[in-house]
Amino acid sequence: xxxxxxxxxxxxxxxxxxxxxxxxxxxxxxxxxxxxxxxxxxxxxxxxxxxxxxxxxxxxxxxxxxxxxxxxxxxxxxxxxxxxxxxxxxxxxxxxxxxxxxxxxxxxxxxxxxxxxxxxxxxxxxxxxxxxxxxxxxxxxxxxxxxxxxxxxxxxxxxxxxxxxxxxxxxxxxxxxxxxxxxxxxxxxxxxxxxxxxxxxxxxxxxxxxxxxxxxxxxxxxxxxxxxxxxxxxxxxxxxxxxxxxxxxxxxxxxxxxxxxxxxxxxxxxxx
Amino acid sequence: xxxxxxxxxxxxxxxxxxxxxxxxxxxxxxxxxxxxxxxxxxxxxxxxxxxxxxxxxxxxxxxxxxxxxxxxxxxxxxxxxxxxxxxxxxxxxxxxxxxxxxxxxxxxxxxxxxxxxxxxxxxxxxxxxxxxxxxxxxxxxxxxxxxxxxxxxxxxxxxxxxxxxxxxxxxxxxxxxxxxxxxxxxxxxxxxxxxxxxxxxxxxxxxxxxxxxxxxxxxxxxxxxxxxxxxxxxxxxxxxxxxxxxxxxxxxxxxxxxxxxxxxxxxxxxxxxxxxxxxxxxxxxxxxxxxxxxxxxxxxxxxxxxxxxxxxxxxxxxx
Numbered sequence: 001x002x003x004x005x006x007x008x009x010x011x012x013x014x015x016x017x018x019x020x021x022x023x024x025x026x027x028x029x030x031x032x033x034x035x036x037x038x039x040x041x042x043x044x045x046x047x048x049x050x051x052x053x054x055x056x057x058x059x060x061x062x063x064x065x066x067x068x069x070x071x072x073x074x075x076x077x078x079x080x081x082x083x084x085x086x087x088x089x090x091x092x093x094x095x096x097x098x099x100x101x102x103x104x105x106x107x108x109x110x111x112x113x114x115x116x117x118x119x120x121x122x123x124x125x126x127x128x129x130x131x132x133x134x135x136x137x138x139x140x141x142x143x144x145x146x147x148x149x150x151x152x153x154x155x156x157x158x159x160x161x162x163x164x165x166x167x168x169x170x171x172x173x174x175x176x177x178x179x180x181x182x183x184x185x186x187x188x189x190x191x192x193x194x195x196x197x198x199x200x201x202x203x204x205x206x207x208x209x210x211x212x213x214x215x216x217x218x219x220x221x222x223x224x225x226x227x228x229x230x231x232x233x234x235x236x237x238x239x240x241x242x243x244x245x246x247x248x249x250x251x252x253x254x255x256x257x258x259x260x261x262x263x264x265x266x267x268x269x270x271x272x
Numbered sequence: 273x274x275x276x277x278x279x280x281x282x283x284x285x286x287x288x289x290x291x292x293x294x295x296x297x298x299x300x301x302x303x304x305x306x307x308x309x310x311x312x313x314x315x316x317x318x319x320x321x322x323x324x325x326x327x328x329x330x331x332x333x334x335x336x337x338x339x340x341x342x343x344x345x346x347x348x349x350x351x352x353x354x355x356x357x358x359x360x361x362x363x364x365x366x367x368x369x370x371x372x373x374x375x376x377x378x379x380x381x382x383x384x385x386x387x388x389x390x391x392x393x394x395x396x397x398x399x400x401x402x403x404x405x406x407x408x409x410x411x412x413x414x415x416x417x418x419x420x421x422x423x424x425x426x427x428x429x430x431x432x433x434x435x436x437x438x439x440x441x442x443x444x445x446x447x448x449x450x451x452x453x454x455x456x457x458x459x460x461x462x463x464x465x466x467x468x469x470x471x472x473x474x475x476x477x478x479x480x481x482x483x484x485x486x487x488x489x490x491x492x493x494x495x496x497x498x499x500x501x502x503x504x505x506x507x508x509x510x511x512x513x514x515x516x517x518x519x520x521x522x523x524x525x526x527x528x529x530x531x532x533x534x535x536x537x538x539x540x541x542x543x544x545x546x547x548x549x550x551x552x553x554x555x556x557x558x559x560x561x562x563x564x565x566x567x568x569x570x571x572x573x574x575x576x577x578x579x580x581x582x583x584x585x586x587x588x589x590x591x
Contacts, residue, residue: 036552183291185334187329237335237553
């Protein structure tokens with residue numbers, strides 16, 4: 001993306017509406033995390049420490065905070081949502097029912113009935129906008145997304161990491177402590193694009209695209225595929241200032257398609 | 273407002289930039305010194321801090337690699353203008369780095385990590401194993417009073433004596449020995465195969481050095497032994513040491529650092545270790561570089577080597 005915008009282009013509206021959640025622009029920083037393979041899991045201090053220490057600070061940084069949560073089971077997801085209820089500073093909650101390094105999370109996100117149960121439970125427990133974060137490690141991700149939407153999710157975010165593995169054959173040992181782990185980064189972008197495209201066609205709620213997004217071309221591809229916003233994860237690890245650069249480049253990219261707002265390009269893919 | 277749970281050395285002041293390579297020269301077997309132009313970084317960085325380095329515009333390997341400050345390079349007028357790092361070719365990135373020529377570009381972000389604290393020492397003993405000598409040229413010069421680092425320059429009381437104990441697999445892997453010798457410090461070498469210096473481990477060198485200090489006489493590998501000093505009132509917390517003013521800093525393989533930590537604890541010598549852990553981002557967001565570090569009550573928790581280290585008090589590490 002090196003072409004400058006037309007000199008006479010009108011200002012582009014970067015704001016997006018994610019259900020009830022309005023964001024000033026569609027570029028989000030992802031939770032947790034060629035490709036990167038990890039078995040880190042979800043290292044954090046727990047919801048109490050988060051509410052006491054982290055959230056008050058995050059409320060001061062000038063961007064809406066989406067709290068990405070994970071529980072060991074359905075009840076724990078619901079309990080955390082209940083704790084978040086009424087906390088100023090939390091703009092929305094993302095249910096990570098898809099971290100491959102937390103086995104119960106995968107279970108909830110791989111079964112439409114379990115997915116619906118956890119989303120409905122969280123929906124009842126808290127009034128914040130709810131985003132269901134889905135795993136690509138399923139046969140039909142659209143079915144899971146539809147279950148989440150029907151259960152009351154305000155938005156879907158997809159995808160979490162793809163299950164992967166690395167081996168040191170000389171020592172005949174897995175390279176990851178958890179044997180298998182989650183693959184992220186540019187290597188999984190085509191998988192993520194496909195998932196976002198399928199989900200956007202299956203549900204009416206907004207989709208947040210995640211998976212290998214690192215360049216402005218990546219961002220635009222996801223918007224055209226049907227994502228209302230995108231999250232940047234792994235790219236932050238190898239290009240710490242890259243997310244801000246994407247935001248700077250976005251207006252020109254939208255202008256190239258003649259768009260006056262982000263919404264003008266979302267889901268405009270032409271399939272011959 | 274700052275996050276109360278942030279580490280002291282969070283990467284908020286780090287800069288990310290594309291830099292030009294000035295030199296990339298082989299120092300020893302599989303070992304190279306890379307010099308790149310980065311005046312702002314060179315002004316800020318202190319010994320023990322590191323930078324993340326990535327091949328510019330190349331996604332294979334995807335992630336950067338952490339490399340410690342070897343030294344900063346001064347302009348003719350004495351201004352820091354460039355950074356030297358020394359690396360051992362181990363995997364994909366370092367293999368490709370070894371083929372980089374002057375004029376090529378790299379993506380770099382830093383300075384990162386806490387660095388060695390400027391705690392005064394009468395005798396600074398630097399213990400290095402493998403490629404673990406790389407943080408020490410800058411530290412040695414700082415303690416010798418011949419160079420300053422940081423912006424504003426941090427103040428470090430001059431040490432009376434600086435010693436390097438440096439162990440490698442074999443003589444051909446010893447990298448930068450002449451850089452240390454040029455500083456006028458005592459350099460003691462060991463190799464696993466006896467091809468240079470003491471035939472044995474670098475921990476032997478530390479023991480020999482400490483025995484030599486306590487007796488101030490000739491000590492040979494055959495007659496050295498370490499005796500812990502007697503406790504006054506039986507309280508280890510008194511830190512009554514037989515080696516007043518001695519401080520050990522250490523970087524190398526984990527088993528070696530654990531042994532150095534044990535020797536230092538036995539003799540109640542303050543010891544800091546610089547950990548090397550697999551690191552993806554260097555700026556505290558990925559949690560891949562965690563190490564088990566004990567708190568005041570002795571319980572361990574995972575701490576990020578990149579922003580809460582890489583330098584830790586040796587006694588705090590749960591080896």
